[in-house]
Amino acid sequence: MIKVVICGASGRMGQTLGRMVHEAPDMELVGGINLKPSTFFGAEIVEAKDADALLKRTGADVVIDFTVASAVVENVRVAAQNNCALIVGTTGISPDQRAEMEKAILNHVPSVITTNFSIGVAIFQQLVRESARLLKDYDIEVIEAHHRNKLDAPSGTAKTLIEIIEGEAGSREKLYGREGMKKRENEIGVHVIRGGDIVGDHKVMYSKNFETIELSHRAYDRSVFASGAVQAARWVVGKKPGIYGMNDVLGLK
Numbered sequence: 731m732i733k734v735v736i737c738g739a740s741g742r743m744g745q746t747l748g749r750m751v752h753e754a755p756d757m758e759l760v761g762g763i764n765l766k767p768s769t770f771f772g773a774e775i776v777e778a779k780d781a782d783a784l785l786k787r788t789g790a791d792v793v794i795d796f797t798v799a800s801a802v803v804e805n806v807r808v809a810a811q812n813n814c815a816l817i818v819g820t821t822g823i824s825p826d827q828r829a830e831m832e833k834a835i836l837n838h839v840p841s842v843i844t845t846n847f848s849i850g851v852a853i854f855q856q857l858v859r860e861s862a863r864l865l866k867d868y869d870i871e872v873i874e875a876h877h878r879n880k881l882d883a884p885s886g887t888a889k890t891l892i893e894i895i896e897g898e899a900g901s902r903e904k905l906y907g908r909e910g911m912k913k914r915e916n917e918i919g920v921h922v923i924r925g926g927d928i929v930g931d932h933k934v935m936y937s938k939n940f941e942t943i944e945l946s947h948r949a950y951d952r953s954v955f956a957s958g959a960v961q962a963a964r965w966v967v968g969k970k971p972g973i974y975g976m977n978d979v980l981g982l983k
Contacts, residue, residue: 821886
């Protein structure tokens, strides 16, 4: 049995993950970490200050973190110190925070870190990579939409899409929204929508005279992210220390 601890256990993603792990025949939900102590699916939730004791007491194999940037670094550090594999889906992480996470992980524990654990998004990103290579002389726009409570903008997935596009089509200025009189240049337009309970929509648009090509992915339920994270948790246990992505989990190039 794979013993799992979930950070952000009382949040929407934490609850979805807790249910999936609890119902998985090959996994055991041994605890959660959140701002306040509580319980979920028969497991205890402790405050972050008690995380080290929880991991030692339960002998957790893997820690799954879907929290916020201000909390993730310490969660990663404590997990690595306890030799726990890591699944990190937290977004909005700064370069300095990423460096601290890498310092804790590399040469110590295996991890899967990505901005989106949806299996469909992993395939979508492959399609964006190939289309950017073929359509590099087209105008390119990236549009994303999420629920009204999402703090970071653009989304981590949108930023990943931009990195993929620039890796194939070359670096371009990023123009975040448009206003006023301005001629389009060699840029990537980036547009952010926040409203209601939108789970996650991402679109890449390639336009040229007389035609437009659109690639899009829409998530209808958070379970698609949780399902991918649980699959990654199964995969990562026992791997060599390092940072992996969903392409590694799914065996994609």
